[in-house]
Amino acid sequence: MYIRELDLRDFRSWTELKLDLDPGIVLFVGRNGFGKTNIVEALGYVAHLSSHRVNQDAPLVRQGTASARVSATAVNQGRELTAHMLIKPHAANQAQINRTRCKSPRELLGVVKTVLFSPEDLALVRGEPAERRRYLDDIIATRTPRLAGVKADYDKVLRQRNALLKSASAAMRRGYGDTEGASALATLDVWDTQLATLGAQVINARLELIDELSDLIPAAYEGLAPESRPAHIAYKATIDTSDRDVLEAVMLAELGTKRQREIERGISLVGPHRDDLELHLGTAPAKGFASHGETWSYAIALRFAEFQLLRSEDSDPILILDDVFSELDAKRREKLVKLAADVEQVFITAAVDEDLPENLVPIKRYEIGVEDTADGRVSVLVQPDDSRDGRGIEESASAPRIEEQEHGGTTKAGGSDV
Template sequence: MIVNALELDFFRNYTHLEASFDPRVNLIYGDNAQGKTNLLEAVAYLSAARSHRARYDREMIMMGIDSAFLKGEVASRDRVFTLEAKLFRGRGRQLFSNGVRLKTAGELAGILTTVLFCPEDLYLIREGSSARRRFLDGAICQLRPRYSQALAEYNRLYDHKTRILRDWPENPSLLQTLDDFNLRLAQTGAILIHYRAHFIRRMEKHAPAIHADFSGGRERLELSYETVSTVTDPMAQPREILPQLLAHQESHRQAELDARQCLSGPHKDDLVVSIGGQLAKTYASQGQTRTAVLSLKLAQREIFQEETGEWPVLLLDDVLSELDSKRQAFVLNRIRGGQVFITCCEEEKLEGLEGGRVFHIRDGSIVTNI
């Protein structure tokens, strides 16, 4: 998959941008806060209509402006796609593929897949479970339209149920709708668990091998899936998981009413990472943590390649400068093939890259490109 060109209007700090890219390596450099990360965020947004650093689309619209526009020309599946996103402050968004408006973000799945590696990811292991859920959600949404739709619906239902549990003592009639929300949450939650379990199983085939290469065979990486305790087989079909989720909800019903918050469901899931039999979150060194995260991201890239037959677009946001020379070399050797975008603060920081184009970004504009 190749991003041939990108056009932005009023996206973050870009008043207007038009750029074409090399199918191999694109090195983007400049001082901090000039727009390097914003450029990679735009590419990633066109792949799944999700941002790794904005909860709401309006956060990506330039201050004082009512709307933003993103357009990418993408070579994928032996075709050329024109992907467009129109973001409106307070009025949602519109997504298009080749001029046809999409009903859901899930319809973007498989057109443009991206793997983003940013400095925040170096803390993926040590952060709470929500960071690892975001990693799983971002990856699976690009591959499975059904998952993307179920995740959006689950989040919507979860927000409604949260308000019911928060407000029911002041408005007891709200409890009349609780059973309906519980059923629909369990139905969508069963889909999430099913797809998460299968994706983690595929991760187990790739990440430990990459980690072993990284560590010279000295360390063993292990992954496991932690979900609702009543679910006996997360890889089962959603219809088999559903009654198990309903049973868990019922057992926690009074506790939820007392706590006035949602305590049951896959919104508490976790991807558990261990190194040498010890929980990485608690016991891994800084070097081990970075190696584990790199292994997860590179495993995601290989899964995407298996799934689509094409390498996903790899987005490395100022991350190689955070790594020692050994880890830099490992990553650069692993990313041969496919299109890569790499940002850094100084052009000369990265060596060992051959071919491609170099862009200098300043204040939301490309001032030079080679």
């Protein structure tokens, strides 16, 4: 898979950007804060319907504008599809595939597939369980978009159930003998049934994914850090998962067992929203016990395994390396370059050339700058410099087609509305 065209409007620091691309390594170089990561973030948003940097959509929309638009044309084994996303922080987002409006943005899942390495990946090892749950759920959604809908429905039921536990806690403590309490408990029974039905599907999908990753992740980690303790993973659930055929019944029973505690605390204590992907090195958990180098190796191994899994099922996902080379030692840089060597398309961002491995030669190179306008600072594409030891872009028919508008040595990229 590769992106043939990427088009942004009012996405973070970009007023407009249109890039015509080819397979191979695409490099964006610019100082921190100039907007290079915003480009790959936009591509990742189309792929996963979320950002790897923020949990809300509002920061993605350029200040002073009502919406942002991202369009990406993907070519997958000769088939070409264009995914359009209109991001509206104060209303429902709108999605479109080619010229067909989607009923839900989730219909975009699978049109673009990406695997992203970024400094934020350290949170997969050091961070809270929510980071690791998201890692699993993003892979599941990419491979089986239907299950993204199941997870979204589960989250909706969970919010409604938690709202009931908080608002009607006093009434439920009075029990079925009280009219208001009986009504609240009857409603809770309904939410329990729905939560168990949807939660069992989420847990089962995660367990099946763990089965496939249980060999890939340790193998990837051993390749990165052969001198380290062996890595292994496990799924920690709030219910007994030994018999996957009865997960729904087990979860429903556990909800009954924990009901009084949940009423007292006003929160749901059972379900996949409380589960975790445990990462181990030897006999110790990686979180808190791994060194900085081991943490980086584990984070990279998680992404390696994700990439290999998606590659084994279909064509290569698009590989994104966002400002990671500056964080890695020479050995780990070599491992990433080796992975990138035979991938159909790779997007790389870097602050300076010194952060890049010497053997990395992109087919396209873009310089990112900023410009002060009446609307504030915006990102721009600086005219390519083809004098840097072969790393630049030659002015030829194969260079990116950019709708040019000169502004003091910079080039603004143009685009059109969805």
